[in-house]
Amino acid sequence: MRAAEQSLIDGGETVESLMDCAGKGAAEWVWRVAGGRSVTVLCGPGNNGGDGYVIARELLRRGLPVSIVAPLEPATDAARAARAAYHGPFAEMGKGGVFVDCLFGSGLGRPLSDELAALVCRLAEDHATRVAIDLPSGIESDSGQPLNDGLPDYDLTISLGAWKYAHWLMPAMQAMGERRLVDIGIGRVADAGTMIRRPHLPTPARDAHKYTRGLLAIVGGAMPGAAMLACRAAAHGGAGYIKLFADHHPQCAPDELVIDTSPLEHALADRRIAALLVGPGLTRDDAAQHRLSAVLARDLPTVLDADALVLLRPAMLAARTAPLILTPHSGELAQLFSAFGIEGEDRIGHLHELARKSGAVVAAKGPDTLVAAPDGELRIARPAPSWLSTAGTGDVLAGLIASRLANGAAPVDAAAQAIWLHGEAAHQAGPVFTPSDLVRSLAGAYAACL
Ligand SMILES: NC(=O)C1=CN([C@@H]2O[C@H](COP(=O)(O)OP(=O)(O)OC[C@H]3O[C@@H](n4cnc5c(N)ncnc54)[C@H](O)[C@@H]3O)[C@@H](O)[C@H]2O)[C@@H](O)CC1
Ligand SMILES: Nc1ncnc2c1ncn2[C@@H]1O[C@H](COP(=O)(O)OP(=O)(O)O)[C@@H](O)[C@H]1O
Structure with missing residues (x-):
């Protein structure tokens, strides 16, 4: 995935432009499920958090009541730029319509601290609908294993750029709800798995007989x-x-x-x-x-x-x-x-x-x-x-x-x-x-x- 993103960047894209595309694509889904209700976006320090700032900005532009909970400062240039471009409200906590989890995505490297895990659970509990961006926070991207106990279930998980193994592996997939993929221009990723699609199967040839069919x-x-x-x-x-x-x-x-x-x-x-x-x-x-x-x-x-x-x-x-x-x-x-x-x-x-x-x-x-x-x-x-x-x-x-x-x-x-x-x-x-x-x-x- 990183190699695929890098090849886009080598081709002239920037991390910021990819994040803008990913965030706007994800915002489209959040906007649809929100149906006019208020949205709370939880933003982490990495580029998953950066996506959150883009989503919040886009939803605000469309007139939804949005607020951001940001327990950690942005730590990447792209996330800092996305935060600087967001001019909406921040809050300590949120309650209401839709919870959008942008705390950690594919960069999760260790279990959530007790404070962060409690914050995710509380926000999930206090909203009617839960959406995870890229991956639910606390889920390990390659194995599909939760790194914490007691993480919440989601109604919708929006994968960015490409599916990660976790989207299709137990136990992670059962907590993700519906899954949707937002295209950000990444093509076939070398050495990655492929999804099994509906095959095209043959009709027996006109001159087929039982042995030619096997x-x-x-x-x-x-x-x-x-x-x-x-x-x-x-x-x-x-x-x-x-x-x-x-x-x-x-x-x-x-x-x-x-x-x-x-x-x-x-x-x-x-x-x-x-x-x-x-x-x-x-x-x-x-x-x-x-x-x-x-x-x-x-x-x-x-x-x-x-x-x-x-x-x-x-x-x-x-x-x-x-x-x-x-x-x-x-x-x-x-x-x-x-x-x-x-x-x-x-x-x-x-x-x-x-x-x-x-x-x-x-x-x-x-x-x-x-x-x-x-x-x-x-x-x-x-x-x-x-x-x-x-x-x-x-x-x-x-x-x-x-x-x-x-x-x-x-x-x-x-x-x-x-x-x-x-x-x-x-x-x-x-x-x-x-x-x-x-x-x-x-x-x-x-x-x-x-
Ligand atoms: N790189 C790109 O071009 C794109 C990345 N995108 C987004 O970027 C995400 C990956 O971004 P990052 O690599 O910044 O990763 P994350 O945003 O998932 O978080 C990684 C950051 O959090 C820290 N961290 C990891 N586990 C932690 C823990 N348990 N407690 C506290 N800090 C922890 C890491 O040290 C790192 O600073 C994807 O999931 C996706 O949402 C999308 O915007 C699409 C484009
Ligand atoms: N919870 C589940 N969801 C979807 N498919 C399942 C589930 N449990 C089992 N399967 C599928 O059902 C089949 C069960 O195969 P197996 O365990 O060998 O059963 P048996 O030996 O009794 O025929 C496999 O194709 C497996 O993928």
């Missing part, structure tokens, strides 16, 4: 239901042919599902297989370990989910060259970190390390979902409905990712496309859905991507 083999285990869910989801993900490799015919399999109960090594020898998925319902006994080893030895594009992630050890990947995707939830991710000797608290850094060490795309699932690739690419999902927090939705996602992979998508795209479809299907399914309901919504989600 044969996906899903290797089941002792618990058939999970693999069955993955199969049913995969059938809606674009692959042309879904096969379940199982020890025995499960009850209640859909008519269209082809089930191969021959010995696994024999079934895996089919040269037409485009991709493999193993993990849902695999269990963790010796037989499961054997099935996982057989799948990895086949060296085809593969998705590992659930129990396969718990059984995985780095040595099992030594001879592999084909693309691999891992889809851990937070518990499985912790086990993978331990298996791959990755320690500490830096979630994004560790995801990158896991992707590099395993050579796999890692789709780390949860209320915030991130996809890290071995080459350092990072993609960030917009939050999906929390109704997804029900057993079996991960099996649906694994089937979808594997289906996209079998259909020919690059591994990182397969993961991103499937995550988007999964979230969209959850939106379309409405509240209190089951994984089967979610599967039924997948065709509608796919239709939104044509």
